[in-house]
Amino acid sequence: MNNKLRLVAIQLLIVLNIFALFLLLFSKYIVLPFWIQPLGRMHPALLHFPIVILILGVVMGLRRFSGQQEVNTSFDRYARSLVLAGALLAGVTVILGLFLSKESGYSGDTLIWHKWAGASIFFMSSIIFWVSDKTWYQKSLAWAFGSMLVMVILFTGHYGGVLSHGENFIIQPILAHIKKPLVPIEKAIVFDDLIYPIFENKCASCHNLHKQKGELSFADTLSMLKGGKTGKLFVSGYPEISLLLQRVHLPIDDEKHMPPSSKPQ
Numbered sequence: 001m002n003n004k005l006r007l008v009a010i011q012l013l014i015v016l017n018i019f020a021l022f023l024l025l026f027s028k029y030i031v032l033p034f035w036i037q038p039l040g041r042m043h044p045a046l047l048h049f050p051i052v053i054l055i056l057g058v059v060m061g062l063r064r065f066s067g068q069q070e071v072n073t074s075f076d077r078y079a080r081s082l083v084l085a086g087a088l089l090a091g092v093t094v095i096l097g098l099f100l101s102k103e104s105g106y107s108g109d110t111l112i113w114h115k116w117a118g119a120s121i122f123f124m125s126s127i128i129f130w131v132s133d134k135t136w137y138q139k140s141l142a143w144a145f146g147s148m149l150v151m152v153i154l155f156t157g158h159y160g161g162v163l164s165h166g167e168n169f170i171i172q173p174i175l176a177h178i179k180k181p182l183v184p185i186e187k188a189i190v191f192d193d194l195i196y197p198i199f200e201n202k203c204a205s206c207h208n209l210h211k212q213k214g215e216l217s218f219a220d221t222l223s224m225l226k227g228g229k230t231g232k233l234f235v236s237g238y239p240e241i242s243l244l245l246q247r248v249h250l251p252i253d254d255e256k257h258m259p260p261s262s263k264p265q
Helices: 003-025 032-042 048-065 069-101 109-131 137-164 171-174 190-202 220-225 243-249
Strands: none
Touching: 003 069, 003 109, 032 069, 048 069, 048 109, 048 220, 069 109, 109 137
């Protein structure tokens, strides 16, 4: 990376830090225009790149503390360039994620943890870049910063997975094969034992306390009875006009069909 491009990149990094901090602190006062929303939806597609680049840059940066001086200097130069590139991408990813969080359907503690943890990745990677050329930045400090960064990345990824796929997404295949005690039919409660497990398996990944698409949650009976922004799910005694049954019976290629065609039916 030549000096002029590097200077522009460093200035851009400063701007991204200021803009990200502004969005975090004043999020509740910001209303995004509709034409920015597609940018926010690019967040899931972009987020993997800074993770890989940052981890590679941090690992290569450790090379400077061993071996031949000339080789270490070369590794250090490449490592700092990777950390700079990763930090810039992390900044863009965080800003797009903050745009996405302004859409309806995202709320709760999980969103807050994911948002601040993701921002921490960006701020930490910026700090690592700015201090890694200092004389006091020694091996122990590099290991500490690198370990913290990896831990925050894992932490952020966990909460991002909960937002995108629901609770226990990673271990769901295991949980699905754990045999639950069967309730004798004469003791079964219709909703608790027969109906709710279907909602839990087919609907709750997008409609839960952390992610409420269409402002609808299947987390508990009160939330289901409340319905979402398009109305109540059920009209007692009138299944033909109940929104839930209407959406389930729409053609699978209809955009309003539920569950979405990409999900298990």
